[in-house]
Amino acid sequence: MLRLPIRDGLGPARLEAVIDHPDFPLSDPVLVHDRGGSRVVRARLGERQVAVKSGTAWGTNRWVALAPVREAQVLRALGRWAVDGTTDAGTWHVQDWHEGRRLDEALTPDSPYEVVRESAFRAAAALAALHEAGWVHGDLQPDHVILTPPGQPDVLIDLALAQPLRGLRRPPVDFPHPGQSVLYEPPEIAAAVLAGRRPVPSTSSDVWSLAASCVMAFTGRTVIDMPWPREDDIARVEQRSAIAAGVRRRFRVPGQIGAVLEAALSPVPSHRPAAAEMAAWLGSSARGGELCS
Ligand SMILES: Nc1ncnc2c1ncn2[C@@H]1O[C@H](COP(=O)(O)OP(=O)(O)O)[C@@H](O)[C@H]1O
Numbered sequence: 001m002l003r004l005p006i007r008d009g010l011g012p013a014r015l016e017a018v019i020d021h022p023d024f025p026l027s028d029p030v031l032v033h034d035r036g037g038s039r040v041v042r043a044r045l046g047e048r049q050v051a052v053k054s055g056t057a058w059g060t061n062r063w064v065a066l067a068p069v070r071e072a073q074v075l076r077a078l079g080r081w082a083v084d085g086t087t088d089a090g091t092w093h094v095q096d097w098h099e100g101r102r103l104d105e106a107l108t109p110d111s112p113y114e115v116v117r118e119s120a121f122r123a124a125a126a127l128a129a130l131h132e133a134g135w136v137h138g139d140l141q142p143d144h145v146i147l148t149p150p151g152q153p154d155v156l157i158d159l160a161l162a163q164p165l166r167g168l169r170r171p172p173v174d175f176p177h178p179g180q181s182v183l184y185e186p187p188e189i190a191a192a193v194l195a196g197r198r199p200v201p202s203t204s205s206d207v208w209s210l211a212a213s214c215v216m217a218f219t220g221r222t223v224i225d226m227p228w229p230r231e232d233d234i235a236r237v238e239q240r241s242a243i244a245a246g247v248r249r250r251f252r253v254p255g256q257i258g259a260v261l262e263a264a265l266s267p268v269p270s271h272r273p274a275a276a277e278m279a280a281w282l283g284s285s286a287r288g289g290e291l292c293s
């Protein structure tokens with residue numbers, strides 16, 4: 001029997017049953033991610049490279065158990081391939097594995113201007129495409145942006161918290177948005193979580209998170225001055241308080257990029273550009289060339 005390197009608490013028998021199903025002859029499994037109740041295994045399914053994602057409740061975060069099946073439903077609504085099922089302790093899905101470099105791999109504090117501009121441009125264009133398709137990402141961060149090799153569309157992953165726009169149907173398996181990764185969480189989401197209100201991610205909250213992701217990737221620092229790295233519950237309240245208070249760090253990025261990111265990080269959601277506008281600005285600054293430094 002093919003065994004995935006999945007440990008305790010996941011319902012391994014169920015997962016192995018899935019792996020053994022004749023329709024899913026998965027092979028060459030490699031555990032790539034195991035955090036907060038969520039695991040990702042890269043594997044081969046015939047000619048296809050796939051990601052097998054499974055989730056189980058994590059402390060009070062019971063939604064993590066439902067996240068894989070919800071994400072599969074979002075992927076299918078977007079026309080992407082995904083199959084899903086349950087484990088003893090949660091849910092799983094299989095989706096295509098996307099080759100490429102995550103934004104945090106593509107961008108470093110040493111990246112030349114043109115690499116920063118092109119990476120930010122491609123990330124903004126991928127976000128604009130998601131918004132155009134009628135979905136808000138809801139948890140954008142550098143490792144959710146995959147810049148793919150030439151000829152393939154760049155892709156945003158981890159759509160477990162994505163929200164439909166324009167009256168599109170919500171996924172059948174659903175749960176209230178729990179807030180984002182705090183490092184990239186915009187002020188309006190942080191304020192809602194702190195106040196015990198249900199956060200409502202929007203296209204403009206995604207834009208803030210995209211800009212915060214770019215700043216983190218090429219400065220190595222959070223855009224908000226917050227106690228970090230710390231992951232305990234007290235730290236999260238302090239981090240969200242700093243975000244909601246708007247305690248911004250200064251960062252220096254040359255040319256058009258700095259201006260675009262400053263606009264995207266406005267505390268007022270309606271003052272932020274749309275992702276498509278960000279992409280247009282970042283794309284046009286390549287053609288002009290005069291802003292490069
Ligand atoms: N379809 C995929 N293609 C390529 N890498 C993936 C894919 N799914 C997950 N990963 C990798 O696994 C990591 C964790 O996946 P993610 O979906 O963000 O899990 P979580 O919900 O636990 O945050 C990603 O940052 C990425 O490196």
Ligand SMILES: [Mg+2]
Binds near residue numbers: 144158
């Ligand atoms: Mg993730």
